[in-house]
Amino acid sequence: MIELAHRVGVLEPQALVSAPGSALGTSGAGHRSEASGTLDPVRYEVNQPAKAGGEAQVVVYEGRAAGELAAILDESLAGLEAGGGAQLWIREVAAGDDDPARRHGFEPYRDLWQLRCRLPAEPSGLATRAFMIDDIDEFVTVNNRAFHWHPEQGGLRADDVRNRMAEPWFDPDGFRLHHCDGRLAGFCWTKVHPAHDPPLGEIYVIAVDPDFSGQGLGRPMTLAGLEWLSARGLAVGMLYVESDNHPANAVYRRIGFEHHHTDRAYRRLPS
Structure with a gap:
């Protein structure tokens, strides 16, 4: 994972x-x-x-x-x-x-x-679909399995998701889900920052269910989000990642992300 x-x-x-x-x-x-x-x-x-x-x-x-x-x-x-x-x-x-x-x-x-990359990136090739309201419970389950270690994203509740869905930036089409054998295997939730100079397309949250780890889904899931953002006319992709998450940073470097700043x-x- x-x-x-x-x-x-x-x-x-x-x-x-x-x-x-x-x-x-x-x-x-x-x-x-x-x-x-x-x-x-x-x-x-x-x-x-x-x-x-x-x-x-x-x-x-x-x-x-x-x-x-x-x-x-x-x-x-x-x-x-x-x-x-x-x-x-x-x-x-x-x-x-x-x-x-x-x-x-x-x-x-x-x-x-914070990492940034130029868009468009390479094609994802992964089949994804938009998030729907009926996906909340399965998403929360997969999220909490994938982020059991994370100080903020772990322990997410369905009400937390509904609150974020009520935010003006939320777009279900930019919340990409990948299913395998009828199960949610991974997701890439994006967020657009139109007022930023330049406008930024953010990979807001991305994860792969631990049951599907080791299958190489992290890279195409990231690219699926970037592909959606690029199709919206954005020229710069952005994400935040822990500095010591070495596997993730290796994936991002291969995609073309570069370090912009540190919080x-x-x-x-x-x-």
Whole structure:
């Protein structure tokens, strides 16, 4: 099995924005433009623990000026409980960013790579079909078998899928399923980012059922998603992958993906 999962959980900005006790930071607070209704650039986001003794979550976004991280961390972490546990994500981490994080008691523990490739890629040759509402239960079962190890994608519930289906970006045609002997053998769920410059076609989640591992499905499943994205006129494919998922990264390199940037996770243990 090739273990893959992309942009889920804490890396989803909307998950933190909507959470109780969250705070946005530009120069102290996020704010919306009355004229455009768009959110001005947000430098960081803080999600306070849902219960006493819980772990706070902080995301520092890309687009920082050189040397700005230390001040952003001073500001974003000021409202956290002294000595409390916390998780920190730094988007597009740069050389030297570990130092200001460590000064606040954080140690790095996870690197998530964003990879990009040019489209179109080579043809998949794998028969797939679009996701349908009746596929939810089987998809959840296969997902949780494939991602039992994953800190965010594992433990998915049918209600979680329905919530994502309600998002404006969801397109069932871009959620490609491959069946073998009447069973769901693998899936490639895509997501289009039309407002990005350039527009990006993301491999959002992809997995092969462990029962079908070793059959070479990871590569054609990925290509099936890229094929669908290319047919929508997108010229750049993108995905996120764990830096230490060596089998998956080998597949992606052969397809033509290249490293674009790293998002790094840090943890501070409660004192």
